[in-house]
Amino acid sequence: MPRALQSIRRSVLASFARAREVLPRAANDALFHLPTIAAADTPALARANGWPLVDLGPNAIKLPRVVDETAYAQSLAILNAGISPDGRDARAFAVRIPRGRVLGLACSAVAPGGIALADVSPHAEEPLARHRALTSFVVAPAPRRIAGNCALIGAIGHNNFYHWMLDVLPRIGLVRAAGFGAIDHWIVAESKLAVTRELLARCGIERDRVVAVGRGGHVECEQLVVTSAAGKICQPTPRSVEFLRATFARERGIGGGGRRIYVARRGRRKVDGEAELAPVLKRYGIESVAMEDLSLDAQISAFRGASLIVGAHGAALANIVHADHGAALVELMPPGYLNHTYFLLAGACAMRYLPIVGHPLAAEGAKRVTDRDFRVEATQLDRALSAVELCA
Numbered sequence: 001m002p003r004a005l006q007s008i009r010r011s012v013l014a015s016f017a018r019a020r021e022v023l024p025r026a027a028n029d030a031l032f033h034l035p036t037i038a039a040a041d042t043p044a045l046a047r048a049n050g051w052p053l054v055d056l057g058p059n060a061i062k063l064p065r066v067v068d069e070t071a072y073a074q075s076l077a078i079l080n081a082g083i084s085p086d087g088r089d090a091r092a093f094a095v096r097i098p099r100g101r102v103l104g105l106a107c108s109a110v111a112p113g114g115i116a117l118a119d120v121s122p123h124a125e126e127p128l129a130r131h132r133a134l135t136s137f138v139v140a141p142a143p144r145r146i147a148g149n150c151a152l153i154g155a156i157g158h159n160n161f162y163h164w165m166l167d168v169l170p171r172i173g174l175v176r177a178a179g180f181g182a183i184d185h186w187i188v189a190e191s192k193l194a195v196t197r198e199l200l201a202r203c204g205i206e207r208d209r210v211v212a213v214g215r216g217g218h219v220e221c222e223q224l225v226v227t228s229a230a231g232k233i234c235q236p237t238p239r240s241v242e243f244l245r246a247t248f249a250r251e252r253g254i255g256g257g258g259r260r261i262y263v264a265r266r267g268r269r270k271v272d273g274e275a276e277l278a279p280v281l282k283r284y285g286i287e288s289v290a291m292e293d294l295s296l297d298a299q300i301s302a303f304r305g306a307s308l309i310v311g312a313h314g315a316a317l318a319n320i321v322h323a324d325h326g327a328a329l330v331e332l333m334p335p336g337y338l339n340h341t342y343f344l345l346a347g348a349c350a351m352r353y354l355p356i357v358g359h360p361l362a363a364e365g366a367k368r369v370t371d372r373d374f375r376v377e378a379t380q381l382d383r384a385l386s387a388v389e390l391c392a
Contacts, residue, residue, distance in 0.1 A: 020034065042111075045111060078338045102224070153187065167229070187219065188212055190215075234339065238347075244321045265290075272373045303319040320349055326352070332374075
């Protein structure tokens with residue numbers, strides 16, 4: 001759906017939500033099964049309602065050690081400018097809500113009284129009046145009831161490997177750290193990503209304990225454990241990286257220490273003319289790998305123990321969590337799309353970081369900036385890798 005039409009649709013549905021607010025709660029629940037308001041302070045609601053609440057402590061971002069700061073000052077300034085200031089002093093929490101609900105593919109958490117919980121749902125940056133739970137439905141199905149202790153870990157980007165690694169899986173660590181006891185069911189968004197079941201299994205969650213909520217899905221849990229986000233979207237934290245490293249620790253020893261890899265990309269936003277870069281990569285002892293052909297174990301193996309990773313901005317770089325402390329990431333950035341995701345992930349992983357901003361291709365001009373292929377000059381890459389060598 002075009003964005004303009006989508007915005008109009010959401011505005012209309014938001015007005016419906018305000019209209020439903022005047023109905024008696026019982027009537028709204030019986031007819032529409034939808035929340036009428038959104039709140040952005042779940043801990044305050046927990047204290048007011050006597051729900052069990054656990055403060056899980058600081059959950060702040062960390063900046064990486066930058067390689068050759070002078071040469072890349074403009075790129076780094078843009079990356080830093082996109083970082084939300086409150087990401088530097090964020091705190092994590094967990095709450096257990098009796099008869100809490102989860103609504104739709106966005107996995108919106110809904111508390112008794114028809115309150116959508118914006119700070120534990122995806123899209124927390126949107127205005128409360130336009131929360132997805134208020135602007136995605138005219139009417140919802142009656143919720144399917146689930147007995148026992150449930151935990152919500154669904155998050156934004158349900159079909160994206162990066163978001164599963166840094167937004168979904170780390171919530172498991174937050175739930176377990178809260179100490180609310182055994183979890184009977186784990187609630188996630190439906191996903192087309194083939195590796196999701198394997199990722200959950202690596203976290204000790206078997207298939208029969210997973211409840212996948214789809215676009216029109218609606219469940220009500222006897223007890224629903226919700227947490228703050230693992231970090232702001234695209235602002236991963238050291239806490240999330242520590243959880244992932246501990247989770248995949250049994251694969252330690254796979255891969256070669258000091259390995260240097262170039263992560264080739266075959267889909268959108270790939271580097272054009274990679275053959276011209278091959279001699280430079282070879283000179284620095286860097287081997288090329290393509291994640292699209294690899295199993296989860298093979299992806300882990302490719303990054304495990306790596307001391308240098310070079311690659312274009314994309315979900316495969318989420319695997320840098322498997323690299324060694326002190327490793328270096330050279331990120332190839334599309335012009336016009338400087339995104340701070342892997343800048344911050346490198347910081348969370350205690351890695352060194354250096355961005356290279358590529359050059360546009362004339363034939364790609366009609367595409368969205370996030371989809372365009374781009375070029376990187378061999379001389380750019382050579383200078384960057386030389387700087388990494390000097391900054392070891």
